[in-house]
Amino acid sequence: MVATWRAAPVAILIALVATAVAIALSIGGYQIDPTFGFAGSRSTGGGPAGSAGTTARVGQPAPLVALTDLAGAEFDLGSELGRSPIWITFWATWCGPCRAEAADLEAMSRQLADTDVIHLAISLGEAGDVVRDYIDSGGYTWHTLLDSERRAGAAYAARVFPTHVFIDRDGLVAAIRPGILNRIQMEALVDQHLDPEAR
Numbered sequence: 001m002v003a004t005w006r007a008a009p010v011a012i013l014i015a016l017v018a019t020a021v022a023i024a025l026s027i028g029g030y031q032i033d034p035t036f037g038f039a040g041s042r043s044t045g046g047g048p049a050g051s052a053g054t055t056a057r058v059g060q061p062a063p064l065v066a067l068t069d070l071a072g073a074e075f076d077l078g079s080e081l082g083r084s085p086i087w088i089t090f091w092a093t094w095c096g097p098c099r100a101e102a103a104d105l106e107a108m109s110r111q112l113a114d115t116d117v118i119h120l121a122i123s124l125g126e127a128g129d130v131v132r133d134y135i136d137s138g139g140y141t142w143h144t145l146l147d148s149e150r151r152a153g154a155a156y157a158a159r160v161f162p163t164h165v166f167i168d169r170d171g172l173v174a175a176i177r178p179g180i181l182n183r184i185q186m187e188a189l190v191d192q193h194l195d196p197e198a199r
Contacts, residue, residue: 056156058175062086062167063155067122067145070132075120075145081171085194086118088165090147090158092126093134097180098162102138104183108190109142115196116169120145124153124161166193 054063064078080086089105091098109119121142123131128146135144147153156165160178166189168174174193181189190196 054155056165056173056176058173060173061171062165062173063152065147065152065155067147067152070128070135070144070146075143077120080118081167082169084116084118085169085196086120086165086167087112087190087194088120088122088156088167089142090122090124090153090156090161090163090165092124092161093130095161101162101180101182102140104181104186105142106138106140107183108186109140112190112196114199116199117190117194117196119143122147122152124158125150164189166190168193169195 056063062077062081064076064081066074066076066078068074077086093099105121109121112119119142121140122145124147126146126148128148131144131146134140145152152158153163156163157176158165158178162178162180164175164177164181164186165173166175166177175189177189
């Protein structure tokens with residue numbers, strides 16, 4: 001009985017610290033990956049609608065979004081849908097799982113350079129200079145787009161960092177994979193859903 005009474009203040013203290021950390025992260029605008037980058041789900045759908053008024057669902061037409069790249073040029077997804085298969089990675093510079101898969105993502109992006117697959121790395125909720133510094137310091141070459149207001153992220157139900165979206169050459173969402181992917185998984189998903197063709 002005495003031991004239980006002495007342990008109670010420790011448990012209360014731990015609960016208070018955990019609550020304070022959660023509140024601080026929330027105020028700071030941080031998003032925690034609930035799968036810790038190891039999501040096992042094959043695909044998801046639903047969630048708040050994006051700027052186009054639709055939310056990505058597997059088997060349905062991909063939502064149309066237009067974003068700018070690091071050079072300030074606009075990229076209109078609608079101009080590519082139905083012409084080329086597209087792989088979108090939603091990520092953030094502060095995201096641990098995103099950093100962990102960055103080397104594999106770069107290798108896959110280079111591997112796909114001679115195919116008709118378009119790979120887009122869409123940064124969510126961050127300023128261009130922050131993203132540019134990260135890309136430059138890592139030597140990454142993938143096509144980076146900025147979604148500072150997270151409209152594209154909402155349209156594609158990207159609640160987890162990273163989230164990978166695969167859009168087939170008919171412009172339909174083939175799969176949505178939340179969480180970190182390794183090189184083998186990336187290759188398998190690209191082959192399964194995007195059917196790359198040499199240029």
